[in-house]
Amino acid sequence: MARVLDQDRVVLEPPVPPVAAARGQTARRLGRSLARLFESPVATLGLAIILFWVAVAVLAPLIAPYSPTALAGRVAQPPSAQHWLGTDELGRDILSRIIWGSQTILLLAPTAVAVSLLVGGLMGLVAGYRGGMIDELIMRTADIILAFPVLLLYMIIIAAVGPSPLNIVFAVTFASSPAIARIVRSLVLDLRSREFVAAARLRGESAWYIMLVEILPNAKGPLIVDACIRVGYVAFTIGTLGFLGLGLRPPTPDWGGMVNAARNWIIIAPWMAAFPCIAISSLVVGLNLFADGLREISLKD
């Protein structure tokens, strides 16, 4: 029955060039995934918050009322018509600094997580697939790194190599790839005993092909969820580093640094600390909600 229908359709439709057909198919698949995403209110809300901040970061030059470094008014003003979120200890517009600061965090956090995923994923893949001594070597190294309190690790690294965007990425990679390696390894241990891996070995595929093409695509679901949560953590970490004075150098707008600078004013001008704090937490909450929603959707299948 179905076959007959398929043949009919082939006859009725004009021939589609293969590339266009593939593109149409990809678009359709993307549409279906989005439709499923919107079934989960949690994921939709999370995505909305994330997209809000992405929009803010992209449109920063257009929507920021002042330059983030300009002394735009009097010092430590409460929110007003000129300065919606007030001004900071030097008289800069807090709203503008938060808007510009979103660029820093939205650029750094995903980059750092992407690099960690690359490094940690590779470690986990090799350890899980190869097993034996290589596994022991990689995973014991990971254990040693994981034994340090994360914050201490960040402080040691940044103190040693100095604060810069690149070094923050490096520090995050160093501290979080062991945890990613563990997740990937456990996924690989399960996947490598599947029969399709045996079939790939029987046709003489190389170990790298099996790891990257046969195994990795099947581990991506849990990894995407983990990555979303991790971007949230890293956003937090970057805030913390800023607060500890290990973030970006002033006067670069940096949410954590803003909280730090507002520390001494907390009684007199609480809004100076409150607004960057709200910014950080809303982004982290958005990412977590999104990750929760994704997990919920993946569990339904």
Added chain:
Amino acid sequence: MPLLELQHLSVTYATRAGDVRAVRDLSLTVERGQAYGLVGESGSGKTSVAMAVMRYLGRNGRVDHGRILFRGEDLLAKSEEALRALRGSRIAMVYQDPLSALNPCLTVGEQLAEVLLVHRAMGRQDAWTACLAMLERVHMADPPATMGRYPHQLSGGQQQRVLIAMALLAHPDLLVMDEPTTGLDVTIEATVLDLVAELRRELETAILYISHNLGVVAGICDRVGVMYAGELVEEADVGALFLNPRHPYTRSLLHCVPRLDASRAGRRLAAIPGQVPQPTALPPGCVFEPRCGFARDQCVASRPALEPAARGHLVRCLRWREIGTATAPAEPVTAATAPTPRAEAGPLLRVGDLKSYYEQAAGTLARLLGRRRAVRAVDGVALEVAAGETLSVVGESGCGKSTLARCIAGLVRPTGGRLIFRDLDIAKLVEARDPSVLRDIQMVFQNPDSTLNPAHRVARALGRPLRRLAGVPRRRVRAEVRRLLREVQLDDSFADRLPRQLSGGQKQRVAIARALAGSSRLLICDEPVSALDVSVQAAILNLLADIQRARGTAMLFISHDLSVVRHLSDYVAVMYLGQVCEIGRTDEVFAPPCHPYTEALLSAVPEPDPRPRPGRIRLHGSVPSALDPPAGCPFHTRCPRKLGIICETTPPPVQAASPTHRIACHIPLADLRAAPAIVTPG
């Protein structure tokens, strides 16, 4: 008044895709003391019926129509409290997976006694004594010791015995058994089924027995209902149903099961085309119409009702009168071919004294202390496969047949022995083998759900081996994929599907196509049909036979199912605890003289024929651990024909019953020959 009466029962599950009606308008009655067998393939709704009777449908399931009368009272109207009192005392259930039905934290004794403490308000001492007696009753070896054990310390057969004992403790009126022997080996299954049959004769308990296996139901039930796609399509007494089936589905089902007594001789199985329809996309008329060889326009137009064809024989078919006893015009039967003679050029694959030991997973500490224990999965196997012929390896779980297959494929490194393919030494991992061997030895795996990469479309799953093994240039891959798909009887539209869009049988077809991509000369099939429904299994077996005939591929077929093996093979090797105990031509192995283990395996196979069979022997106990295989003959701990001390001390000699037939046993050939045949030659 019947004990259990289901009236127009409908069961619906709420899913994301909408409501799914798993059971529609099902009526049946179970009389006191009667054993009613409910048979059907996966997706037929048989388990939903059992769960509805127990009122265990789960959160998303509901009975949305009909009544369930137990001793005249409607179970659906009962409160949760009243149901709880009923379950365990008047109605008891035995589940498919015994290990998950037993509490791992409590000893067997505690769990058994609880039934009596709760439902019978017995004293602790009395309860304990009654439990001991019940374990004795189900032929459990050493009941007092068993009472103190935890479920994981028992074998699968013992666990199932404990569950049956537990179910019977409160003397229920109705015992619901949902595939209680499906996970067990044949020899264990046979003893459990004997037990069920015996208990039925002696106790007044009625049984609702749910199974996919026609042979099992034929052996122990009085009345049988056949379910298909949520409907009861035929119901009759066991003799009438198996000897004079009326519904085309029942008949096809009986025809598509390979039989022990039918030898290969080029016969094809009468496979049922297509597959069970999804409950969300049922055909408008008769549910079986799309797969029925007798279907006419009227079958598409209207839904048949269940009507009496004879006294006590109900059938749901519009055309049962016209069909009579004609057999369905199934696939054309191909001309019989004689068993392929051994090629003159010598065997394709030679296995000599092959050993595969692996270390038991021990803790780091035990490893450091030098405590290593080897599991002897394969222990000195010798066999040969010639080009174009099929050698089957049979045995129960743990006999080493899969490890043997994986050694030959190169997925496991052999510990010792010879593996010669053509004239190349292949006793190494596949990565270390000569590249020319790769395309020649391919494998079809057991589990349809893990055999294909879920992330790759069919076109890719087939395209890659085509390019690597057959060297097909990129621009011709697409056409070659279509050709391969046609060879396994799938149409072109399958190329763009993902594995999750395929049924189990279709996945296995793709896996076979993948193994054929490089025109392999030896195809290793590791239980390729054991996860499939019988109607699908027949089609896959036919496909394998066709391919072999067309391409002249040699096959090494691993299976636990003797009927399948009989149907498919030229030669058979029987394995027990890592050793081959008998090897020979198929007709030789299935007739005396045979090894006592082969004899036991043969007599354990449940056959879809309710007439009693001669010469049954049963094995007791379970397969010993391959960590400490018994000395002498490995089979002596369970052998019903053990001679004496010689079996325990001396490895058995290999006796040649014919130039092609070898038996490893101490019993003289003359005595083995004198044993009655288990299978009448077909």
